[in-house]
Each structure stands twice: as structure tokens, then as C-alpha cells.
Amino acid sequence: MSTSDLKGAAPLRPISPAPSPAPSAAPVLRVSGLSVAYGGNTALSVDALEVREGEVLGVVGANGAGKSTLVNAIAGWSRGAPRVAGRVFLDGADLSALPAHDRARAGLLLVPEGKLVFGQMTVDENLSVLAEVAAGKGRRVYDREAVFELFPRLRERRGHLGSQLSGGERQMLGIGRALMLGPRALMLDEPSIGLAPRLVATVLQTMRTLASTGLTILLVEQNVRAAIDIVDRLVLLERGRVVVEGSAAAMRDDPRIAQAYLGTKES
Numbered sequence: 001m002s003t004s005d006l007k008g009a010a011p012l013r014p015i016s017p018a019p020s021p022a023p024s025a026a027p028v029l030r031v032s033g034l035s036v037a038y039g040g041n042t043a044l045s046v047d048a049l050e051v052r053e054g055e056v057l058g059v060v061g062a063n064g065a066g067k068s069t070l071v072n073a074i075a076g077w078s079r080g081a082p083r084v085a086g087r088v089f090l091d092g093a094d095l096s097a098l099p100a101h102d103r104a105r106a107g108l109l110l111v112p113e114g115k116l117v118f119g120q121m122t123v124d125e126n127l128s129v130l131a132e133v134a135a136g137k138g139r140r141v142y143d144r145e146a147v148f149e150l151f152p153r154l155r156e157r158r159g160h161l162g163s164q165l166s167g168g169e170r171q172m173l174g175i176g177r178a179l180m181l182g183p184r185a186l187m188l189d190e191p192s193i194g195l196a197p198r199l200v201a202t203v204l205q206t207m208r209t210l211a212s213t214g215l216t217i218l219l220v221e222q223n224v225r226a227a228i229d230i231v232d233r234l235v236l237l238e239r240g241r242v243v244v245e246g247s248a249a250a251m252r253d254d255p256r257i258a259q260a261y262l263g264t265k266e267s
């Protein structure tokens with residue numbers, strides 16, 4: 001929205017710090033005009049995407065739709081040598097020029113598939129090697145105990161090496177490590193992949209719990225059936241573009257989601 005869109009609107013009142021994570025008008029995470037090309041091929045072209053405080057935005061789509069490309073570009077990670085254009089804002093601050101580690105320091109965190117875990121370190125060690133983090137607005141820096149409270153299974157496995165963990169436990173550990181970095185916005189790339197259905201529910205429900213504390217979440221999922229129960233809004237990506245976007249309730253009835261992902265027939 002440009003300022004000209006605001007002509008005639010009432011002057012905006014300054015935003016005072018909210019005592020609780022009530023939904024605020026300004027998005028925590030905002031992306032505009034983001035495009036990514038590998039060689040000559042455009043893999044992603046997203047005009048605008050917003051996630052508000054305490055909201056869980058789901059991003060779904062088939063293999064190769066551009067989901068990982070999207071979150072990697074937002075986090076400032078590059079796989080190969082993509083050409084990235086566009087802007088990424090966190091609480092209104094433009095992070096586009098920052099490298100990945102500075103975006104993380106600012107509170108924009110990505111949990112890739114199981115990759116934030118050190119295989120040759122124990123769970124305890126994985127949860128103690130983090131740099132000191134300066135807490136900022138709306139950022140809670142978890143300590144190891146808080147991570148264990150969220151994922152009691154990790155406490156039981158605290159002496160095991162990262163490489164000895166199951167897929168679900170690795171995923172929990174990866175999320176735990178991200179939480180210790182005090183995320184303002186947390187992005188997760190297919191946290192449920194390869195997990196048993198009961199664990200999928202556990203991990204996704206934890207996202208809901210975290211959102212209720214005010215954490216802003218962008219969740220990439222292929223498991224639309226599981227995701228739609230816990231997200232607030234859903235975005236469907238196809239060939240790198242947003243083809244439909246709406247509330248979870250509206251998306252449940254959208255034929256593009258229902259037919260392709262929920263297995264229901266158009267009536």
C-alpha cells in the first residue's frame with residue numbers, strides 16, 4: 001500500500017506497545033515484489049505476503065512449487081546461486097540487504113528440514129552452543145529448560161547424539177534451537193516431513209501454542225490436511241506464484257485446495 005492509498009483516511013494514531021499479543025494492524029513479517037531466478041528460470045514471483053503478530057500463515061503447494069525457495073529467500077539463504085530481488089521487512093525494518101546471519105540476529109529465523117541440528121553433539125550440547133542473543137520487541141529467548149518444557153521428549157533424549165535422534169526428535173531440536181535465538185518471526189520448512197501421524201500432530205500443535213504466545217509463524221507444509229487445522233491463513237503456491245490465499249476456513253472449501261489436497265470432490 002502506498003501513502004496515496006491512504007488519502008482521505010483518518011490520520012493513523014501512533015501504535016503504543018501492546019500489553020498482550022493482540023493482533024496489530026502492522027504485519028510483523030512483510031514481503032514485497034520477491035522474485036528468485038535460478039539461471040534464466042524464475043522459480044518464484046510473489047507480489048506481497050504478510051504475516052501478523054501471533055498468526056500462523058501456511059504456505060502449501062506441490063513439489064517444486066517454490067515453497068523452499070520462498071522461505072530461503074526471506075531468510076537470506078541461498079542454495080546454489082539464485083538471483084533474488086524484492087524486499088523483506090520485519091516490524092517495518094527493511095532486512096533485504098542483510099545477510100542471513102544478520103536477519104537471524106534481527107529475529108527472522110528459518111528452521112530448515114532437520115538441518116539446524118549437529119549430529120555429533122548431544123541434545124544438551126545442541127541446546128547450549130548458541131551465541132548470546134539480545135532480546136528485542138516481542139522476542140522471547142528460550143533457554144534449555146523452556147525448550148524441554150515445550151518438548152519433554154528432548155529431555156528424555158538429552159544425552160543422545162543429534163545423529164541418533166528420530167526425524168521427529170531432530171525436528172523438535174531444530175525448533176528448540178531456533179527458539180533459543182529469540183525469534184520474532186519463525187519460518188519452518190516442512191517440519192512434518194517423514195514423521196509419524198501422531199508426531200505430525202504434536203509438532204504442528206506446538207506451532208499453535210507458540211503462536212498463542214505472540215510468535216509470528218510462516219509454516220511451509222505439504223501435508224495440507226494436517227496444516228489446515230492449525231493455520232490461520234493459507235497460501236497456495238503453484239509454479240512460484242500465489243494462486244489463492246485466504247483464511248483456513250475459506251480454503252477448506254476452495255476447490256483448488258479441497259480437490260488437490262484434501263481429497264474431496266467438487267460438488
Ligand SMILES: Nc1ncnc2c1ncn2[C@@H]1O[C@H](COP(=O)(O)OP(=O)(O)OP(=O)(O)O)[C@@H](O)[C@H]1O
Nearest residue numbers: 038043062063064065066067068069070079080081
Ligand atoms: N539451486 C537450485 N538451482 C536450480 N533450480 C533450483 C534450485 N533450487 C530449486 N530449484 C528449482 O526451483 C523450483 C522450486 O523449488 P523449491 O525447492 O523451492 O520447491 P518446493 O516447493 O520447496 O518443493 P518440495 O515440496 O519438493 O520441497 C523447482 O523447479 C526447482 O527445481
Ligand SMILES: [Mg+2]
Nearest residue numbers: 067068069189
Ligand atoms: Mg521444499
